[in-house]
Amino acid sequence: xxxxxxxxxxxxxxxxxxxxxxxxxxxxxxxxxxxxxxxxxxxxxxxxxxxxxxxxxxxxxxxxxxxxxxxxxxxxxxxxxxxxxxxxxxxxxxxxxxxxxxxxxxxxxxxxxxxxxxxxxxxxxxxxxxxxxxxxxxxxxxxxxxxxxxxxxxxxxxxxxxxxxxxxxxxxxxxxxxxxxxxxxxxxxxxxxxxxxxxxxxxxxxxxxxxxxxxxxxxxxxxxxxxxxxxxxxxxxxxxxxxxxxxxxxxxxxxxxxxxxxxxxxxxxxxxxxxxxxxxxxxxxxxxxxxxxxxxxxxxxxxxxxxxxxxxxxxxxxxxxxxxxxxxxxxxxxxxxxxxxxxxxxxxxxxxxxxxxxxxxxxxxxxxxxxxxxxxxxxxxxxxxxxxxxxxxxxxxxxxxxxxxxxxxxxxxxxxxxxxxxxxxxxxxxxxxxxxxxxxxxxxxxxxxxxxxxxxxxxxxxxxxxxxxxxxxxxxxxxxxxxxxxxxxx
Ligand SMILES: [Zn+2]
Numbered sequence: 001x002x003x004x005x006x007x008x009x010x011x012x013x014x015x016x017x018x019x020x021x022x023x024x025x026x027x028x029x030x031x032x033x034x035x036x037x038x039x040x041x042x043x044x045x046x047x048x049x050x051x052x053x054x055x056x057x058x059x060x061x062x063x064x065x066x067x068x069x070x071x072x073x074x075x076x077x078x079x080x081x082x083x084x085x086x087x088x089x090x091x092x093x094x095x096x097x098x099x100x101x102x103x104x105x106x107x108x109x110x111x112x113x114x115x116x117x118x119x120x121x122x123x124x125x126x127x128x129x130x131x132x133x134x135x136x137x138x139x140x141x142x143x144x145x146x147x148x149x150x151x152x153x154x155x156x157x158x159x160x161x162x163x164x165x166x167x168x169x170x171x172x173x174x175x176x177x178x179x180x181x182x183x184x185x186x187x188x189x190x191x192x193x194x195x196x197x198x199x200x201x202x203x204x205x206x207x208x209x210x211x212x213x214x215x216x217x218x219x220x221x222x223x224x225x226x227x228x229x230x231x232x233x234x235x236x237x238x239x240x241x242x243x244x245x246x247x248x249x250x251x252x253x254x255x256x257x258x259x260x261x262x263x264x265x266x267x268x269x270x271x272x273x274x275x276x277x278x279x280x281x282x283x284x285x286x287x288x289x290x291x292x293x294x295x296x297x298x299x300x301x302x303x304x305x306x307x308x309x310x311x312x313x314x315x316x317x318x319x320x321x322x323x324x325x326x327x328x329x330x331x332x333x334x335x336x337x338x339x340x341x342x343x344x345x346x347x348x349x350x351x352x353x354x355x356x357x358x359x360x361x362x363x364x365x366x367x368x369x370x371x372x373x374x375x376x377x378x379x380x381x382x383x384x385x386x387x388x389x390x391x392x393x394x395x396x397x398x399x400x401x402x403x404x405x406x407x408x409x410x411x412x413x414x415x416x417x418x419x420x421x422x423x424x425x426x427x428x429x430x431x432x433x434x435x436x437x438x439x440x441x442x443x444x445x446x447x448x449x450x451x452x453x454x455x456x457x458x459x460x461x462x463x464x465x466x467x468x469x470x471x472x473x474x475x476x477x478x479x480x481x482x483x484x485x486x487x488x489x490x
Pocket of ligand 1: 067069070188192198
């Protein structure tokens with residue numbers, strides 16, 4: 001319940017009941033396996049959306065559903081017919097803020113039964129977010145209830161799938177995903193969240209596909225009506241898009257085919273973003289605002305650096321420094337620099353008396369990290385290599401870094417399953433194993449470049465150090481959580 005106020009939970013529950021009472025979860029059958037996305041069978045009416053009159057389903061809170069799973073709002077009723085900040089609302093700085101329902105976090109609810117396999121919904125969601133992030137640079141940031149309600153999307157477990165389209169909404173924004181959803185559905189709904197619409201509804205779609213509407217049931221037909229609302233994201237229909245329902249959608253009897261009569265799959269079916277999806281979202285969030293380079297940045301950490309957002313935060317807030325304007329992210333961290341980070345980020349209370357080290361003099365040539373090393377030693381985060389030497393220029397291995405922080409922060413939790421994810425778990429020293437588990441359980445551990453390799457004995461780079469200290473700041477509620485694809489999510 002860490003991020004959830006009681007009020008918020010109650011409110012979200014009431015909303016769920018209000019909106020979706022007619023389709024609460026029933027049995028899990030193969031019939032239900034197909035995504036329908038229909039929230040309720042409300043009255044439909046014509047609304048003006050992005051410059052066109054289109055048929056929409058009225059929802060109980062004043063929003064509208066179009067295309068079966070896209071929630072739009074009155075403030076999107078304007079004449080702008082393009083993907084832009086004036087049309088489909090874009091998420092500021094390319095950052096999608098979200099709050100995930102406790103339903104996804106409860107251990108007994110995390111893995112839902114499925115007709116064919118067990119899906120870990122939280123992992124699927126995070127994988128889909130990572131996929132969009134890696135491909136396009138947009139990011140997804142989990143927020144807490146101190147964030148104004150209109151600024152984030154609430155992710156709920158539902159009996160069907162739907163999402164708001166883009167950011168531009170004064171209403172609470174909702175995203176619903178069912179336990180029947182496969183990976184393509186997660187990517188698809190997040191595509192709506194970012195502002196994408198359906199490829200099969202583009203106004204020129206009859207040039208590419210034939211909709212055999214006789215075979216589509218009434219509730220699903222809404223998903224296939226052509227809407228003249230946008231200049232769609234690619235010049236021609238994108239058959240690989242996750243925003244295109246494949247031939248097998250609904251009943252599996254090829255009710256949508258290419259004009260040559262052939263059935264087709266799409267990214268929706270395969271769970272893979274198309275180049276068109278990627279290029280469109282990049283273009284929508286162009287200008288580098290998905291990788292926001294505003295403000296003071298080190299000159300050697302570019303947008304495509306794997307820890308860009310974390311390093312940026314720490315640099316701009318004075319938690320890390322470099323040599324003038326460069327940070328040297330791939331340089332090896334030394335013990336004095338580690339102490340400087342501990343002192344700056346954690347600022348530990350002393351638990352033992354100070355010790356003087358011959359290689360960290362106070363005078364006459366005071367070591368640059370004298371105060372930090374003293375604070376770090378007294379806080380119990382580091383000891384010397386002997387009673388008289390600290391070895392400030394020595395390196396730390398990954399396991400030493402993780403153990404030092406896990407011990408100092410007195411982290412707990414975790415289990416052996418975390419380590420089984422590693423193809424190199426045997427390289428972890430026996431004295432480090434428990435602490436590594438604690439650190440993973442608390443979302444402190446990042447594995448770069450291979451998520452399944454802990455690299456226990458590798459020296460730590462400055463970027464890796466920035467990354468773990470960033471997680472400390474997240475844990476201390478100082479920095480926002482960032483869905484970095486290399487962060488281990490227990
Ligand atoms: Zn959709």
